Amino acid sequence: MERGRVGIDLVPYGRVRGLLAAGGRPVLSRMLSGAELALSRTDAGLDIPGIAGRLAAKEAVFKLFRAAGQTLPWQDIEILRADGGWPVVELGGRAARLARAALVEYIDVSISHDDPCAIAIAYSGPVPESPLRRTEAPDGATDTGRTAADRTTEEWKWLRQESKTSVPGS
């Protein structure tokens, strides 16, 4: 993708509480993966602001795909947590296919919480250049002899671990 895209979404905490009270139906477990549910549990119970932020981030990421007529593949967009505490996006299944179709190579997300809402913004754009391969010859070849197309292919190999597409967020 030559140009960046942004997606944004906001989820009130009350919407999450409403989902939890949805007649005992497992609504949240349809929207959050097992790993996300584990991250959403605290000693005091479910982390409502955290869930709201996670759902907002999923919607924000989905907007990057500009997938008209598609439902949001909730569980295929995982918002996990890096060791440093910032959110990490992992795409799998239909979400990964939508990302490839939209030429989305790299995604960053940021989430903010302030009662009564969580807000998330997602950015997609070209894969950031590593300082290790910053130099690029005029014909498009890098200092290691790789072309931009080679580099993109290699990035996808890196992004796709097993069936998942791992994309760091911040």
Add this chain to the structure above:
Amino acid sequence: MASTGIEDVRAWILNRHPERDTLSPDENLIESRLVDSLSFVELVYAIEGASGVEIDFDTIDIQDFQTLSAIEKAFFATV
């Protein structure tokens, strides 16, 4: 005559929007923001509950959920 099941779905939507007292069969639920991405999952459960049909989230066709008429045709049609 509309089926009882689709009336349950209509009532479920209207119950979430107390500012509304009517919902026509052909009103687009998504464009009119009566159903958004969060409530869509709940709508699917509401349809399942009213129809007895289990809906596979992975194979959902959004066209089947655009209007009450579409929902009725997809999930409440009698043969």
